[in-house]
Amino acid sequence: MSSTQTDTAAAGSIEASKIYGEGDTEIRALDEVTVSFETSRFTAIMGPSGSGKSTLMHCLAGLDRLSSGRVFIGDTYLDELSESQLTELRRDKIGFVFQAFNLIPTLSALENITLPMDLAGRKPNKEWMDTVIDTLGMRPRLEHRPSELSGGQQQRVAVARALASQPQIVFADEPTGNLDSRAGTDLLDFMSHAVADLGQTIVMVTHDPSAAAHSDRVIFLADGKIRDEMIEPTADRVLDLMKQLGD
């Protein structure tokens, strides 16, 4: 373990393994994965289903625990935290965007955005909030309930929520999976913008090459192992690499 890794990385894993089952039925969802995600970068994790990409993200985000190895967010090793400390970490240091069902239906868009801070009993940073909301163009819809928003708008609210508390890192799990291509592209543009202009760190799991093309760096996972990575990806190059890896 080198100390430089933790100094420059927003998050990462060291020989992280996740094993389900025992003996013959043993499945290695993650197999000694060591990876780091730099601050203020937009990283995509790609791979076929069952490659372990979601498991990696869940473990990094403190939603799941490793079988062996370690994961860290900033200078905090997650295996050292109790259940309630993990909850606080998710609340204060991590932002989430899921594929769907991102919002609490009984709360307005604004309440959804401030939810993690309300849970912590903290006041949002007004200036930052305004920046996020305006960047995402959500101001006219703040009082609406999720059911009154389109799918793309809902996902934008989710991104706003993830960014609102100025977390160390945002994890996005197939954020465009349920959107049509136009709404998806819009959302991804917003995310790139958040990284480039606002200095946020985003890790996104996706299986869509064109989504991955919005990122700064793509990590390819298969059978629980990192197979390859690509800096400054384009959709075509990602697709090619995927084909190669599939063979």
Place this chain on the structure above:
Amino acid sequence: MFKVALKDILARKRRLVTTGLAIILGIAFLTGTQVLSGVLKNSIESLVGTAYVGFDAVVRSPDEQDLGFGQKLRSPVPESLANEVDQVSGVRNALGVVETTSAQLVGTNGKIVGSNFGPPTIVYNWLEDPQLQVGKLIEGRQPAALDEIVLDFSSAKDAGYKLGDQVTISAQTGSEKFSLVGLMGLGENGDLAGGAKMLHFTTPTAQRLGKLPEEFSYIAVAAEEGTSQATLANGLAAALPDEQIVTGEKFTRENQKSVSQFVDILTTFVSVFGYVALFVACFIIYNTFSILVAQRTKETALLRAIGAKRKQVLLAIVLEAVLVGLVASVLGLIGGVLLASVLKTLVGTFFTVQPGIPTLSAGAVATAFIVGVGVTVLSGLVPAWRSTKVPPIAALTDISVDRSSVSRARVIWGTLFLLGGIALLALGLADAGPNPLVLFGCGAVLFLVSVAVVLGPLIAAPFSRFLIWPFTRGSAITPRLAGENAARNPRRTAATAAALTIGVTLVTLIAVMASSIKASVESTVNSTISADFVINSSTFSIGTGIPTTAVVQARQVPGVQLASPVRFAPLRLTDEYSQKQAATKSGPAQANPFGAPDAAPPGEDTFVLGIEPQTYFKVNDVGTLQGSPKDMLPGTFGAELKEADKHGWKLGDKVPMYFARTGVQELELALTFDQGSGGGSYLLPLETFEANVLALFNTDFVVYVKAEPGADLAQVRTQLDAIVADSPAISVQDLGEFADAQTAPFDTFLAVVYGLLGLAVIIALIGIANTLSLSVLERTRELGLLRAVGMSRKQLRRTVIGESMIIAVLGTVIGLVIGIIFSFALSVVISADSPGLFKYTLPTGQLVIITIVAALAGVLAALAPAWRASRLDVLKAVSSV
């Protein structure tokens, strides 16, 4: 795959049980009461059977006074009759029996043994014939001297007496001491406790205590060997045509019946609460099925899409309801037997009950299944029908779960129900139809249902938001979420709350009526009684009361201006109007006994107060008098104006009344008054009262004492206290204490009613827990999201608990409002009946406490679902698509 299938069934089985829990409790309660009542009746009947088993015939007076509840009190027979009976052929032995309730046993702690609501205390004379003597001696010897007593072993133990002790008896003549020379019990071996406290004395002592000088209650007869009871009774009837003769068997049956009737009344009373609980259970079943059907919309739609018919969908859910009903009924039956066993042990401390586990009668089993399955299926029908309206296309679209709103049809039907309910309530209150109570009950049910289905869903959402409003200042997100969760599905929230509403409505109604009655009694006592003190007795067995010497002594106390005694006795009015009234509600004709039939002519039974006209009206304000107290000479009576008008009597009219001791007497109406004090609508001057009622009733039941102006009240009280010092049942009270004493028995009754209503409330809480569990299940994804973005387990628990409290308080507040409306309606009717007497009083403190308790109960109901929600696997929740 097999494992998955098995798990599915197991999971379903558990849900069947939780759904049925409400039904299980209701059925267990009903079955338990029924089984226990059967055990009690059998036990009591066999105990009564052993008591009089030696009697072959009973010779008694045909003159009887009806006391209500099937209880009759007969005139005594002269002592000499025993000898006459003894001469009749076929009679081996005939002995006079003294059997009265005119004394109380005082324990070693100086208190009366037993309560007014328990089995009676009976004075017997010891019979020199082992066949006729009630019960068997098990220790010591029979009473031989005038100051000796034999007690039943169970009462002796309760009172704390051993053989050789001096036993205190409180009788009409004051307290007396007797030496305990023997112990007895019922049954062949004398080892059964009868419940009743049996005091056996020598015949002269029993006659003195029972106020039967040279008289007996009846004559018990033992037949000669080989003479049947019927032959014996026939022979006696021929020889003694003026007396009534019953065989020993019939005498036993009569006694058994009168006790059983009491058990039946009690059982019916308790069963009512079982049905209330089941009514509450209906709401819960309905709600649970509604939620399940809504959650299964996709599954149903899929079934429909692949070709299931509407009927098949309906049938599937009805079948599930039947299954729930069946399982719940079986478990309820088992629970009922267990409950009965526990209660039996409790009852067993009072008297000997049949040993062994109580058995279920076929009737109890049938009732349990019919009620259990019926209630479940009926409650499940509406949700089942609703599920058939799920279109197959719903399987393909992503429709959200149970988006309930208040439709126009709901409002229309609800309003119709509400109006129907109000109409029935009004009819019931107006005493219309053959059974106004049933009308009132049906009206109340309709009213409650309509409020639950219309008003509830309409106000559930705004109410929930209003309730959490004070807690949502700043960024408090937990109460906000709790409120929104309660508000998001108003129909579900309202139906869940409605279950609690029923119990709270009843509790409120009773609490308001109780406080009103208390306030009314207090105000009536204060406004109509102008005495300074009341000498009052805490027992009300017939024949117990204040010694008639007390009033004489009270008058001699310095500073006492006057002392006015009041007595109390049953009487039958036999005027034309009363006979007509009696004819409309006459019971089944009774089989003729041997000898003289019952002598009482048809008429209406009521009671009468024996008063001293020259003092009574000075301490009792009975409103405007027509006629003068001076006119109340012997041979006259006074009546409340309302009663006189109803019967069509005018001053000076002669009215026939029947007394067991003297037969029909024509008394002249000498006085009418506006309203009776102490419930006395009829007043007799003391001389007339004494001359006509059975000796047992010639004891004062209260004595009003008025001090001279300026007298030292404390001193007067001390001296009055001294007069009744040796009678633990009698005390001197000021008006405040007297008012309290009037309502004290009521408090016991209230405690019992509240306890029984607790069942309905518990079932309602199960309902809240059930709904929350299903809601938590339904919101798995949402709760997972909350946890993922940083909600702690504690915060999540608080959200669920908050939602539960909102539901509980909603149900309670609606219940309070309806209860207050019902009680107000009742009070209007009561006030119309007797204007100015009823004071409608809201027990504000109690109602606040009820609300707080309900909110806390909400916390209790939420504990399990909240715990489950907080243990939710976050990963599963967010990753399950």
